[in-house]
Each structure stands twice: as structure tokens, then as C-alpha cells.
Amino acid sequence: MSGLLLIAHAPLASALKEVAEHTFPHCSLQLSVLDVTPDMGADEVEARARALIQASGHVQTLVLTDVYGATPSNAALRLQGEQVKVLAGVNVPMLWRSLCYAGEGLDALMQRASQGGQQGIVCDQIQQLPPERSCS
Numbered sequence: 233m234s235g236l237l238l239i240a241h242a243p244l245a246s247a248l249k250e251v252a253e254h255t256f257p258h259c260s261l262q263l264s265v266l267d268v269t270p271d272m273g274a275d276e277v278e279a280r281a282r283a284l285i286q287a288s289g290h291v292q293t294l295v296l297t298d299v300y301g302a303t304p305s306n307a308a309l310r311l312q313g314e315q316v317k318v319l320a321g322v323n324v325p326m327l328w329r330s331l332c333y334a335g336e337g338l339d340a341l342m343q344r345a346s347q348g349g350q351q352g353i354v355c356d357q358i359q360q361l362p363p364e365r366s367c368s
Contacts, residue, residue, distance in 0.1 A: 325352025
């Protein structure tokens with residue numbers, strides 16, 4: 233069984249773990265989380281993630297991150313190799329799919345997780361949106 237590690241901007245990783253524990257309490261045991269705070273750099277995130285992977289006891293790990301190109305994802309990509317795969321853009325359907333198929337091989341699990349994330353995005357109607365505004 234593959235381990236799962238969520239690395240995301242705080243408090244998203246912990247919140248997603250709570251969703252996992254609520255829905256699949258027996259499956260969430262293989263799920264570790266790392267909430268990345270604003271003061272953490274990629275080196276620290278990588279070190280903490282490596283420690284979590286080692287402590288999990290799983291030979292293979294799928295790492296789910298929130299935003300590609302941000303610190304959680306950048307640190308996770310440093311871990312990537314034969315026994316660790318990284319998938320960015322985590323959402324609840326992706327997480328649930330990962331929990332349900334953690335018994336499959338790592339490459340198959342990554343494919344299932346990716347499909348779950350994509351299939352979980354449904355647009356019922358396209359509406360014309362107002363022009364984008366900046367946050368300022």
C-alpha cells in the first residue's frame with residue numbers, strides 16, 4: 233500500500249485530512265500532512281516532508297500539493313523519484329480517489345488520483361462573468 237502525503241499552504245493540508253477522516257476513517261491512516269506556513273522555505277518543507285515519508289513506513293508515497301510552482305509543490309518536486317510521485321492541484325475528489333486506490337501501484341495510483349481530480353470538476357452552466365478585478 234502506498235502512503236499519501238499532503239503538502240499545502242496552512243491550514244489546507246490539515247483541513248483536507250479532516251475531510252478524509254470524516255469520509256474514510258479507516259483509509260485515512262496512511263495519510264500524513266504538512267501545513268506550510270509563510271515563514272517556511274522550500275528547504276525546511278523538503279526536510280519535514282522527507283521525515284514524514286520516512287516515519288510513515290511506506291515504501292512508496294504519492295505526494296499531493298495545492299498549487300504547482302508554489303513552495304509546497306517546489307519542495308515536493310525535490311522528493312520525486314522512483315518511490316515518490318508528486319501531483320499538484322489537490323482537491324477533495326482527488327484525495328478521496330487516492331485514499332480508495334492506495335493499494336494499487338504508485339503509477340496507477342497517480343493516474344487514478346489525477347482522473348479523480350479532473351472528473352470532480354463539473355461546470356453545469358457557463359455564465360458570462362464580469363471582468364476580472366485585482367485584489368487592491
